[in-house]
Amino acid sequence: MAHFDLSLYETVAQRLVRWWTEYPDGRIITSIHHYDGSTIIMRAECYNNDDRMIATGYAEEVFGNSPVNKTSFLENCETSAIGRAISNSRIGHTGERASVTEMQKVNRLNTTPRPDTHGSATPKQIGFLKSLARGKGWDDLQLLEYIHKLLQIDDAIVETLTAGQCSAVIDGLKK
Template sequence: MANFNLNDYETVEQRLKRFWGDHPLGAVITDIYRVSDDHKNVIIKASIWFDKSDPMPAGVGYAQESQGGNGPNSNCWVENCDTSAVGRALANCTYSGDKRPSREEMAKANRGAQSDGHQNDSPRQGPPAQQNGGAPRLKCQDCQKALTSGQSTLSIRNTGGEFCLDHQKGKTNGR
């Protein structure tokens, strides 16, 4: 069993209630970012706007889920991924409570620790880039320089890949 108490973590629903209380004119938008060729793996991108008329989102988050298992991912894996992405986007714009991961993420980490026989008391922080080549890695593909979430998002939008400002020059995404 992992060394953390799920009750110490805020749910995505709690984060959303605080967000909507603070930003009634805001927006939460999710998109399917990538689906695997076998349609058993999905990456969802969630974007949070404090005001829906803002030109850029206040926070963006990505989540990855795979279909299968005996739990919720046996038939609700896309919905779980959507919720996780929203929770990560909210955390990226200061709606994370005392701890950055949501209760749902920690429950997932706990399930993973039980299924693979390892303890997981330090869940993965940041986008699922290291596990899936399609998600943001938050590093320049050319020089490995660290990128912020915003830099990564803009680079992907503008070039189709993750590049620091120096390496974005001359690269376009079909524009």
């Protein structure tokens, strides 16, 4: 099981301090993208001082898969989505993209990459996919539109792609 140096990661609270310093008249809006009683996916949208959306972020949590998710999985998911959105914004991040909380979760879970193309895309795949999109000058919305068109599905988000879907998108972005 991989262990990560958590000192390289920020907390969402640290990101929020940077956000409100940079955008005191900005706003952050969250919404539930998917909820089935046990799994929740939330989207956060970050708006600058001119009320222009400049970043989005998604997060997923499963009820009961950690102590905090036994009582507050919606709140935990919302916080993670906000952290992701800020990390995706112009002010970005000072260390790694994931937050301390996300990496603590990784350290708790025994996550081994699955070669099965039906399994979830790995963080490395997702990072590479996003890097290729940034290299093309694309924002999150342009990437999502490309994924929807390429995979011919309209409800996919990067963080919920299967390994096979992620590979197909990566191959498409390399062309």
